[in-house]
Amino acid sequence: MKKLFIYYSLTGNGELIANTLRDYYVDVRRIEAKKSLPKFFPLRIFVGGYKAMKNQKDELLPYDKDISQYDEIIIGSPIWNGRLACPINTLLSELDLTNKNITFIFYSGSGDSHEAQQTVKKMFEDVSIINMREPMKNKKELEKLSRYE
Numbered sequence: 661m662k663k664l665f666i667y668y669s670l671t672g673n674g675e676l677i678a679n680t681l682r683d684y685y686v687d688v689r690r691i692e693a694k695k696s697l698p699k700f701f702p703l704r705i706f707v708g709g710y711k712a713m714k715n716q717k718d719e720l721l722p723y724d725k726d727i728s729q730y731d732e733i734i735i736g737s738p739i740w741n742g743r744l745a746c747p748i749n750t751l752l753s754e755l756d757l758t759n760k761n762i763t764f765i766f767y768s769g770s771g772d773s774h775e776a777q778q779t780v781k782k783m784f785e786d787v788s789i790i791n792m793r794e795p796m797k798n799k800k801e802l803e804k805l806s807r808y809e
């Protein structure tokens with residue numbers, strides 16, 4: 661089974677997950693938003709949180725959309741205001757995920773991704789979800805990836 665981890669990361673947690681999965685021979689692809697969130701932390705949380713609440717889609721830099729060679733697509737999203745990060749909203753509207761095994765990896769400060777889970781469960785009949793609390797601070801969380809070892 662060929663697996664691809666396709667993810668967004670603003671502050672490095674998704675990146676750490678990608679590096680771990682790469683060690684397990686999972687292919688990885690990072691997506692980037694054309695416009696990043698503000699650097700000033702309170703403004704960043706306000707702007708990103710508002711956009712996520714509105715389910716906005718961030719415009720992405722060009723990326724490879726061909727996923728035809730993969731059986732499992734693992735989508736990595738930070739949690740913004742309890743929800744999917746805006747670049748992931750775009751990704752989900754652009755990729756053809758028909759007939760793929762889908763797993764989401766959510767990474768957040770609290771480990772709580774209730775609303776994001778509801779969203780993806782509505783979109784995909786059969787979806788696997790892994791929740792992680794900021795693996796940069798909590799390295800043990802990476803053990804949740806052991807199924808890919």
Ligand SMILES: Cc1cc2nc3c(=O)[nH]c(=O)nc-3n(C[C@H](O)[C@H](O)[C@H](O)COP(=O)(O)O)c2cc1C
Binds near residue numbers: 670675709
């Ligand atoms: C705009 C914004 C909103 C966030 N909202 C939440 C939240 O609602 N709940 C939570 O637990 N963490 C929240 N966080 C923290 C991130 O989900 C967490 O730091 C995550 O691991 C970041 O992943 P990254 O480093 O790959 O970008 C938020 C972060 C940002 C930037």
